[in-house]
Amino acid sequence: MAQKNYTANNINVLKGLEAVRKRPAMYIGDVSSRGLHHLVSEVVDNSIDEALAGYNDRIDISINKDGSVTVEDRGRGIPVDIHPEEKRSALEVVMTVLHAGGKFDKDSYKVSGGLHGVGVSVVNALSEWCKVEVKRDGKVYCQEYRKGIPQFSVKEIGTAKKSESGTKVTFKPDGEIFRTTKFSFDTLTERMRELAYLNKTITINIKDEIENESISFHFKGGLVEFVKYLDETRNALHKPVYIEGEKDNTPVEIAFEYSDAYSDNIHSYVNNINTQEGGTHLVGFKTALTRTFNNYVIKNNLIKERKNSKVTLSGDDFREGLTAVISVKVMEPQFEGQTKTKLGNSEVKSAVESIVGEKLSEFLEENPAIAKKIIEKCVRAAEAREAARKARDLVRRKNALDSMHLPGKLADCSINDPEHCEIYIVEGDSAGGSAKQGRDRRFQAILPLRGKILNVEKAKINKILENNEIKAMISAIGAGIGEEFNQEKARYGRIIIMTDADVDGSHIRTLLLTFFYRHMKDLITSGKIYIAQPPLYKIKKGREEVYAFDENERDKILSRFKANGNADLENIKGVTISRYKGLGEMNPRQLWDTTMNPETRTVLQVNLESAAAADKIFETLMGDAVEPRRAFIEKHAKYANLDV
Ligand code: 0RA
Numbered sequence: 001m002a003q004k005n006y007t008a009n010n011i012n013v014l015k016g017l018e019a020v021r022k023r024p025a026m027y028i029g030d031v032s033s034r035g036l037h038h039l040v041s042e043v044v045d046n047s048i049d050e051a052l053a054g055y056n057d058r059i060d061i062s063i064n065k066d067g068s069v070t071v072e073d074r075g076r077g078i079p080v081d082i083h084p085e086e087k088r089s090a091l092e093v094v095m096t097v098l099h100a101g102g103k104f105d106k107d108s109y110k111v112s113g114g115l116h117g118v119g120v121s122v123v124n125a126l127s128e129w130c131k132v133e134v135k136r137d138g139k140v141y142c143q144e145y146r147k148g149i150p151q152f153s154v155k156e157i158g159t160a161k162k163s164e165s166g167t168k169v170t171f172k173p174d175g176e177i178f179r180t181t182k183f184s185f186d187t188l189t190e191r192m193r194e195l196a197y198l199n200k201t202i203t204i205n206i207k208d209e210i211e212n213e214s215i216s217f218h219f220k221g222g223l224v225e226f227v228k229y230l231d232e233t234r235n236a237l238h239k240p241v242y243i244e245g246e247k248d249n250t251p252v253e254i255a256f257e258y259s260d261a262y263s264d265n266i267h268s269y270v271n272n273i274n275t276q277e278g279g280t281h282l283v284g285f286k287t288a289l290t291r292t293f294n295n296y297v298i299k300n301n302l303i304k305e306r307k308n309s310k311v312t313l314s315g316d317d318f319r320e321g322l323t324a325v326i327s328v329k330v331m332e333p334q335f336e337g338q339t340k341t342k343l344g345n346s347e348v349k350s351a352v353e354s355i356v357g358e359k360l361s362e363f364l365e366e367n368p369a370i371a372k373k374i375i376e377k378c379v380r381a382a383e384a385r386e387a388a389r390k391a392r393d394l395v396r397r398k399n400a401l402d403s404m405h406l407p408g409k410l411a412d413c414s415i416n417d418p419e420h421c422e423i424y425i426v427e428g429d430s431a432g433g434s435a436k437q438g439r440d441r442r443f444q445a446i447l448p449l450r451g452k453i454l455n456v457e458k459a460k461i462n463k464i465l466e467n468n469e470i471k472a473m474i475s476a477i478g479a480g481i482g483e484e485f486n487q488e489k490a491r492y493g494r495i496i497i498m499t500d501a502d503v504d505g506s507h508i509r510t511l512l513l514t515f516f517y518r519h520m521k522d523l524i525t526s527g528k529i530y531i532a533q534p535p536l537y538k539i540k541k542g543r544e545e546v547y548a549f550d551e552n553e554r555d556k557i558l559s560r561f562k563a564n565g566n567a568d569l570e571n572i573k574g575v576t577i578s579r580y581k582g583l584g585e586m587n588p589r590q591l592w593d594t595t596m597n598p599e600t601r602t603v604l605q606v607n608l609e610s611a612a613a614a615d616k617i618f619e620t621l622m623g624d625a626v627e628p629r630r631a632f633i634e635k636h637a638k639y640a641n642l643d644v
Pocket of ligand 1: 043046047050073075076077078079094120167169
């Protein structure tokens with residue numbers, strides 16, 4: 001009987017593994033570099049769960065020489081005893097049965113939505129090989145897998161100190177599944193830094209055995225340090241405010257500070273997942289913030305004291321220059337929204353609202369000097385908002401922003417179903433001219449921009465709205481801007497940035513991304529922004545013309561020509577290589593063939609892996625502080641041609 005049961009379970013395991021390998025994207029998002037790095041997050045999330053349950057204080061991650069990754073923790077260790085229903089080691093069950101991990105331990109805050117939380121078995125199924133070692137009860141246990149299939153039953157391989165326990169998972173992602181299997185130290189670092197800020201008891205060490213890099217994160221100050229880090233390049237008005245509390249089984253932790261900046265940077269997390277689309281915890285925070293500050297203003301007569309000022313303070317005014325991190329733990333989170341990153345649990349709104357309401361009013365009473373500084377800042381924000389409204393009305397009256405009056409230099413497409421339409425925002429009039437001639441005018445619109453657009457990170461909203469290039473983009477896209485932005489009105493389903501592959505081009509691209517990030521953020525979160533990839537080289541041999549997008553590809557093509565009978569690479573007879581300096585050097589036909597034809601082009605989709613990291617990058621690249629910018633550029637110079 002037991003044998004029969006075992007066989008049945010085995011068949012189910014194989015079916016499960018097959019399902020994951022057949023549709024990996026359903027489990028980890030995609031099979032690009034992004035999905036690849038999710039594998040690490042998936043394992044680490046389990047180690048973090050152990051930390052949240054109070055059993056783990058350290059995670060060691062390593063990118064190994066052979067391209068595999070090891071994640072080791074000091075948690076309880078995955079249980080190894082025989083699972084009564086499955087008739088085999090619980091370790092084997094956790095590693096091979098989909099969603100088995102959570103079944104063991106109902107009382108902790110586990111992630112049951114979003115991209116993570118699918119279980120280590122998914123990582124195992126998508127790995128060429130995987131090895132797990134568990135320390136528990138003075139023993140070390142081990143099991144190995146290929147494409148998720150156990151190679152032997154769980155076995156004891158040694159002894160350990162009774163006091164030591166933990167789990168060590170090493171896996172090599174399967175090249176048959178993933179487009180790339182190369183792990184990036186920087187990508188892992190960004191996510192681990194965030195996790196270390198969010199979980200102040202934990203230490204996370206990362207090393208890269210291939211690139212010889214390592215880093216260690218431990219932030220005693222938790223969210224307070226996170227906020228300071230995010231605001232590093234801004235001028236803070238005061239020390240961060242820290243709020244902590246628990247209501248209805250929902251622990252809430254918040255840190256925030258105001259700086260002299262104009263944008264707001266609120267980052268919210270549920271069970272360590274970045275809720276990019278916000279949700280009830282964020283609504284609770286905003287509601288409490290506005291109400292508490294307004295009550296304080298009224299109680300202390302703070303507005304009347306200002307002569308000639310008839311401003312009323314709105315929620316937006318209390319968020320100008322605000323940098324905040326909100327972290328809640330929810331037992332059974334409901335994730336909604338386009339990217340499943342919006343918290344839906346209504347009880348969380350009232351929990352956050354009441355904790356913030358209570359603790360923030362206490363703080364304001366006890367720190368009147370800080371309160372005064374913040375209120376003054378908000379009053380200035382209200383005045384600026386009023387000025388911006390007037391500026392907007394003015395341009396609106398001139399019909400400059402609405403899509404009824406499209407900019408003269410826009411070459412629109414003929415179809416008007418946004419789903420099927422795209423707009424190329426092109427650097428320069430000459431490339432714009434080529435693009436207009438080369439495009440498929442049915443569904444491709446072209447908007448050429450002249451020169452560099454305004455750096456919105458440094459400008460007030462009324463200046464931004466006076467800028468011609470920006471006005472042209474707003475009316476072409478047709479969905480408004482800032483608080484009024486409504487992505488459903490967008491006239492195009494894809495917005496493609498096309499700039500030269502040089503320093504100026506990358507600067508313009510960064511300026512455009514900054515603009516979209518600050519003023520039309522929904523376009524980025526919903527994946528509507530793309531970057532065109534024009535080729536760098538044209539290689540011509542006789543009648544054959546081939547394009548190469550980088551040096552690597554160029555050399556591959558040249559080798560192919562060489563293999564076809566040419567002796568040396570440097571000097572092949574009859575072959576010419578031309579390097580494109582700019583888009584303008586391509587004729588309309590070439591531009592279409594290489595960069596615009598949906599059948600053959602490559603476009604990069606811009607996505608926000610971590611909003612906090614993106615915010616930091618834009619502020620660093622575009623803000624006032626010079627030194628962090630230099631440091632950032634020096635560090636990244638070898639990867640990308642970022643330049644400011
Ligand atoms: C199932 C049950 C328990 C812990 C784990 C799984 C666990 C999984 C991973 C993955 C990486 N590190 C991990 N650490 C623990 C609960 C254990 C118990 O009750 O003793």
